[in-house]
């Protein structure tokens with residue numbers, strides 16, 4: 001009986017802590033308009049991707065968790081244009097599509113809006 005009570009208390013503490021830690025991380029905006037050059041900007045449902053992908057570094061290993069991060073890296077010549085688009089966005093969407101799973105857009109105008 002005492003062990004079970006202890007178990008419940010420990011679980012409650014762990015749960016409480018993870019809620020506090022999750023709140024401390026800056027999740028960024030729910031929806032982001034990514035700079036897309038002359039083709040037009042790209043509306044991006046950030047939170048929806050976070051909920052599904054979990055690991056922030058799937059995307060953020062290439063650019064930091066900052067507003068307009070991709071645009072800034074391109075301006076300094078550190079990141080090639082279309083690299084994120086091709087190696088992250090389209091690559092993953094095509095893989096999911098091939099696997100017959102729900103996937104994001106794969107054609108220019110479904111991503112870029114003018």
Ligand code: HEC
Nearest residue numbers: 026027028029049050053056059065066067068069070071
């Ligand atoms: C599917 C790709 C992807 C994943 C996964 C992802 N992000 Fe992002 N995140 C982006 C993009 C794209 C931007 C916008 C960069 C830009 O505007 O140049 C961004 C921007 C941000 C920003 C900058 C503030 C803002 O809202 O503009 C923060 C903070 C951030 N992300 C936090 C996170 C955290 C924390 C996680 C994991 C829980 C995460 N992101 C997961 C793609 C992703």
Ligand code: HEC
Nearest residue numbers: 034036037039042081082083084085089105106107108111
């Ligand atoms: C899944 C969404 C998506 C699709 C589909 C897509 N793009 Fe993009 N595109 C982006 C994102 C996000 C960026 C900004 C990041 C980057 O440059 O990698 C971008 C960047 C670009 C850029 C560079 C803009 C600049 O000045 O830095 C061009 C040009 C471009 N896209 C053209 C196209 C064309 C042409 C197609 C169709 C063959 C296409 N895109 C399909 C999301 C998409």
Ligand code: HEC
Nearest residue numbers: 042043044045049053058088089092093096102103104105
């Ligand atoms: C690791 C995989 C992965 C990466 C990387 C990724 N996506 Fe997606 N995306 C998905 C999946 C899966 C869905 C379908 C989600 C659903 O239906 O719930 C999706 C859906 C979308 C949608 C449609 C949302 C809707 O509900 O209509 C857009 C727009 C989109 N992604 C844009 C992007 C852009 C722009 C990038 C690059 C910055 C990107 N995605 C990177 C997996 C990914």
